[in-house]
Amino acid sequence: MSVNPATAPLLSADGMPLKKSLGRALRRQKIRALMLIAPLLLFVFVAFIMPIVSMLFRSVENDIVADTLPQTVLELQSWDAELGELPPEVVYAALASDIKIAAKARKHTKVGLRLNYEQSGVASLFKKTARKAKKWDGDADAPFKEKLIEVHKSWGEIEIWQTLKVHSSNYTSGYFLNAIDMRKTVSGPEFQPEEKQVLILLFKRTLVMSLIIMGTCILLGYPVAWLLANLPARQANLLMILVLLPFWTSLLVRTSAWKVMLQQQGVINDLLVQLGLVADSARLVMINNETGTIVAMTHILLPFMILPMYSVMQTIPPTYLRAAKSLGATNWTAFWRVYFPQTVPGIGAGSILVFILAIGYYITPEIVGGSKGVFISNRIAYSILKSLNWGLGAALASILLVAVLVLYWTYDKIVGIDNVKLGG
Numbered sequence: 100m101s102v103n104p105a106t107a108p109l110l111s112a113d114g115m116p117l118k119k120s121l122g123r124a125l126r127r128q129k130i131r132a133l134m135l136i137a138p139l140l141l142f143v144f145v146a147f148i149m150p151i152v153s154m155l156f157r158s159v160e161n162d163i164v165a166d167t168l169p170q171t172v173l174e175l176q177s178w179d180a181e182l183g184e185l186p187p188e189v190v191y192a193a194l195a196s197d198i199k200i201a202a203k204a205r206k207h208t209k210v211g212l213r214l215n216y217e218q219s220g221v222a223s224l225f226k227k228t229a230r231k232a233k234k235w236d237g238d239a240d241a242p243f244k245e246k247l248i249e250v251h252k253s254w255g256e257i258e259i260w261q262t263l264k265v266h267s268s269n270y271t272s273g274y275f276l277n278a279i280d281m282r283k284t285v286s287g288p289e290f291q292p293e294e295k296q297v298l299i300l301l302f303k304r305t306l307v308m309s310l311i312i313m314g315t316c317i318l319l320g321y322p323v324a325w326l327l328a329n330l331p332a333r334q335a336n337l338l339m340i341l342v343l344l345p346f347w348t349s350l351l352v353r354t355s356a357w358k359v360m361l362q363q364q365g366v367i368n369d370l371l372v373q374l375g376l377v378a379d380s381a382r383l384v385m386i387n388n389e390t391g392t393i394v395a396m397t398h399i400l401l402p403f404m405i406l407p408m409y410s411v412m413q414t415i416p417p418t419y420l421r422a423a424k425s426l427g428a429t430n431w432t433a434f435w436r437v438y439f440p441q442t443v444p445g446i447g448a449g450s451i452l453v454f455i456l457a458i459g460y461y462i463t464p465e466i467v468g469g470s471k472g473v474f475i476s477n478r479i480a481y482s483i484l485k486s487l488n489w490g491l492g493a494a495l496a497s498i499l500l501v502a503v504l505v506l507y508w509t510y511d512k513i514v515g516i517d518n519v520k521l522g523g
Contacts, residue, residue, distance in 0.1 A: 158493035161271035167210040168197040172267040180261045180285040191243040202229035218262045224253050261285050274494035301475040309457040315397045316453050320404035328412035354463045357395040361385040387469025395467045404449035411445030
């Protein structure tokens, strides 16, 4: 039976149908392309994705109490912590057994430190109890209720047992509650005492001051970027060197220099006194407060605002302004109606860059901000490096990450992230 050449499938050189051959070739190209970018994807996953996932996990991880005091946690499940009565003898016996095992394995300090984040004094309580528990000999030392209270009177206080039960689950929302000045109790979430409510204030200060720094960088950077884009090449190159000059100096050196300049006996106050603008007895306080942080961080982040705006401005043809003026527009109208709208993408790119950098800074606020100019990032660093409260630090960082993503999403809805560009 003959085959109609018009309806016969096209074949490749090796006799395979052309469509199938093209599909196989396309798959090979995709695999080769994937193999080329595989090292980059692996690097991004290891250096970026995994740390974020680990941080999110640490913000809810809470297995120290359950792993160290398993029998106690099990017995506490049947105890009603809201009745206001101490646990029964069986709970005390379970605690005595668990803490003896933990003391021999030297794990009691970990559970004490974990619970000490929730109630002050628990760490020393566990240390003292563990020293005594090593000498106990099982049921021969019963009853344990009187024995534990004799070791430390806190075992006779219901607050200790409530804290132990509330924070005995493997996963907890306690770190996130602490991050917003609340705490987890047997009756539900409650606000911390007023004297301990500092984290919400730090979050507000971080967002507000980052926005102020971003706005200041726009006001100072726009004229500089315009000069860079419109000056002759020789003068523009010299100005570009001055813009990039701070990058050649260590961040720590620049911040320390501002600390010297802003202090009451510093260069700026001395100059103001000599000019007669400020009395010697009324020198300005510009250090260890919000002013010092804003000034220093604006200087540090200003190049990150100038460069995106400059890269956009240099692509705007100068003939647009000349055309607007030839049609009767004033200098201000030509700038505001013709030139400025074309620079908005550069402003958007610089604003996002400066804001995200500012919200995560902690070295500069630590040096020049004092107690009134520090950011939430300083509290995150303190929680992780000094108090070793990794759970709280991870929760604070997670909230900060979500806040940045929400602001980014809001910006995308209002302005449109597609309108942000770095020139070209």
